[in-house]
Amino acid sequence: MGISFYPEKHILSLETANSCYQMKIGPLGYLLHLYYGPRCSSGEFYDYLHLPQDRGFTPNPYDLAEGRGFSLDALPQEFSCSACGDSRLPSILLHTESGICGVDLRYRRHEIREGKYSLNGLPSAFDADGSTSTLSVTLADEATGIEIELLYAVFEATDIITRSVRIRNTGSQAVFLDKLSSACLDLPFGSWELLHFQGRHAMERLPERAPVLTGIQTLSSERGISSHQQNPFVILCEQGATEDAGFCYGAMLCYSGNHQEEIERSPNGSVRLLSGIGERYFCWKLDPGSMFDTPEVFLSFSAAGLTGLSHHFHRFLRRNLCRSRWNNRPRPVLLNSWEASYFDFDEETLLRLAREASELGVELFVLDDGWFGTRTDDRRALGDWVPNPERFPNGLGHLIDEVNRLGLQFGLWIEPEMVSEDSALYRTHPDWALQVPGRKPVLGRDQLVLDLSRQEVADWMYETFSSLLRENNIRYIKWDMNRVLADLYSAQLPADRQGEVAHRYVLNLYKIVDRITSEFPEVLFEGCSGGGGRFDAGMLAWFPQIWCSDNTDPIARLRIQEGTSFGYSLSSIAAHVSASPNHQTGRSTPIGTRAVTAMTGAFGYELNPALLSEEEKSAVRSQIARFRELSPLLQDGLYYRLPGDSPCRYTAWSLVSPDRGSALLSLILTQPEANPLPLHLRLKGLQPDAGYRVAWAEFSGCRNGQPGLTLPVLSGASLMQAGITLPPMYGDFPAVQILFVRQENQPLRRQEK
């Protein structure tokens, strides 16, 4: 396993536990992709798959001696060139000062080394246990003096290969980069479907799946953030692939700004996937001697369907990406003030809320928006990060002390990247906001975006928020961001660097986040962007959890969380129980059902407990106890999406502990029926020859109370193949959670006759 070079074949082979990725230094030094798929047998080479063939109207390199059987246009590539004989999607677009376009890249050298490469200023995965190795392959173009270093890291145990591109200008004139993809994956054969995650505010990451047809499809966000509309994660799966079967490839971009994923099926039958920074507003000037790193893409292959692929990403993000101390710790149960009181609070009402929360067993009280400056609504005061003296006559420190006295830790909401026109900060530094000279800036939620590409703005931001954390006993921060970027012009950059603003913004954001999180390692940071507008691997490198959506309706959220789960682990999904009727959809649901949906690794409440009935309060106490009991499973469990019936009446999923000793089944009935057919489903991921018993089963929201569920001790094989039948549940959106535990030391034996 790892990385091998076979000099006699000119082949480089990357192997993880279950996959193999091969490339070949081909004729004239062109780097050809050979294979990405199951690891069949070590020491086998896949160059035999690509037969030389003269295909009409596919050009040949000038210096080719062997006739017309070799064309970049017809062969799979590791990094597609532009204007040099491959007319499919280019991985790079550039122009030089003298007007040269395109690159003709040939192999120069390669290096295999222990450990993981790092990137300048960008988040990237790390080697957690000394088993990662790096391959760097350098290609060069004579005409422009451009050198491209393709960087690969192999994470054997988690079945992930990371890929990034470093470009150097070794020539004598400036080069303008118009596009630079991080990964180029060519699948030369087969019929593929594209599964991607699109949406909108409060309805993020909804899966959409369709066959890849001939032509080009571009998915992207050019909003300055990874966005609610298009997540930077895509899957190519074999036609008809299911959760459990079929070849699947995933590409997750570790980046929080503009991105694009391009998929091209060429009429010659091959499919190309490119992933990288969005090109619409991107143009990076590369002076002679300078270099540029692209964000990293995480690639994974699963021969065992979509669940296998999700497991690779979940394990990898948990083990090899997030550096926070909180990554592997159980998270505190929190109560967030937003949906409880919005902007309508003072010290007294907050303390009432905190007192009620502490009586229910909540551990962390989070004060959301509205605590600073004159912020009594969402039209003002962003930038004035000083506690509002009218709301807190005794200061923020006093509120925190009082909250702590109630036995609760204190957390705070911030939105560092923004400024309101109506703020002292804007009045003092109007030029700090992104805006185009001579044009009124675009507003979003009545606010402007700070020009983070300016060093003084970045310095102010670091100072402001690090002092806030230094001066107050704050144990949790919710880092929000509530509008998209527009007006991509920075007063401090010269004309030929204005195409760098969006990427510079993200680079400086990462710098500040890195500085602040490293300085306050004990603070739990949660990412947020109007809910899940920046739910990406880039932010997860520092923030172990992200607010998944502003939609807290437990039924609508099922789709959002399920979509998110294809790439991101349950432990990173922040979810809360909110009031009923729900504030976003107006739907009423039982409190138990709300808790079943919200029971991810980062669980909490976002309501006013004083408005709960005594019965609901007691339900909340049990939910919190359950969450504590289930924390290890919610943190580390293997997540299974369980297919619904047809027509679909429920959403179900399970979490199985890594040692397969326990499994939590959750099911919510979304379409209750009269005279219902039996609810039958099969579990997944259990140990087939071990016996499992029901430790507890809890029904919530059933009009028929706690329906009886009596299951004998059953083998994992029976639970997975024969399945289980649940008793009928009546009511509005009832739910059930069942914890199965393995009978230790009592493996089931077949009954002897």
Ligand code: DGJ
């Ligand atoms: C958007 C977030 O997603 C909400 O949870 C809340 O924090 C508001 N911003 C506050 O303005």
